Amino acid sequence: MYKSLPEFKYMTFDVVGTLIDFEGGLKDCLAGIAAEAGVTIDGEEALSLYRTARYSKDADLFPDDLVRVYLEIAPKLGLPTERKYGERLRDSAGNWRAFGDSAEALARLAKDYRLVAMTNARRWAFDFFAKELGDPFYAAFTADDTGTEKPDPAFFQKVFDFIGSEGNSKDDVLHVAQSQYHDIGISRKLGLTNCWIERRHAQEGYGGTIEPAEFTEPDYHFTSMAGLADAVAVARS
Incomplete structure (x- = not known):
């Protein structure tokens, strides 16, 4: 007992x-990038892509790894692929x-x-x-x-x-x-x-x-x- x-x-x-x-924080940041790029993303799809990308063998410590994760999932979401957006996602942790x-x-x-x-x-x-x-x-x-x-x-x-x-x-x-x-x-x-x-x-x-x-x-x-x-x-x- x-x-x-x-x-x-x-x-x-x-x-x-x-x-x-953290899920809300990730979705908010990605939605903001998407709005600036003139596209719309599905939050749950983004989380699913994040989950797959995050748990890879070459993952770095969190949330620094969000730079790599972003660059991996951005093309699948129709988002811009510049590194600065990955850094923006990483830095968003300070505002979650x-x-x-x-x-x-x-x-x-x-x-x-x-x-x-x-x-x-x-x-x-x-x-x-x-x-x-x-x-x-x-x-x-x-x-x-x-x-x-x-x-x-x-x-x-x-x-x-x-x-x-x-x-x-x-x-x-x-x-x-x-x-x-x-x-x-x-x-x-x-x-x-x-x-x-x-x-x-x-x-x-x-x-x-x-x-x-x-x-x-x-x-x-x-x-x-x-x-x-x-x-x-x-x-x-």
């Missing part, structure tokens, strides 16, 4: 896609917005838990994301800090080592994420209790996130961060 919500000391969070609306419930939910959760960010983004981008979220994190681990990306178990081990240095263990952690591929499946294999935030619950498919080989039934399941924060409040009342 997994732990009840009040029993955890830490909550670890995927950031991009769980707390930050949080989901409407993210900052408030994190502020509520921070009263009872140590919040730890675990993001495949580079530190420069995470600094923007953290500010957008109200700087709620007790600690943060980025691709620059770990030298790898989730779902690599080595990423999680860095966090386990940190928590261990504070005299605690992964049993004290609830891992919160929207990506079945990057987070939910591997967290289960590593023995973490997990919480799936199903951001695309009203949409079909996996959007900009790679589809997992198999679906992992989460320990906790909400369609928003507000749902998690509300459940914590009820459990602690």
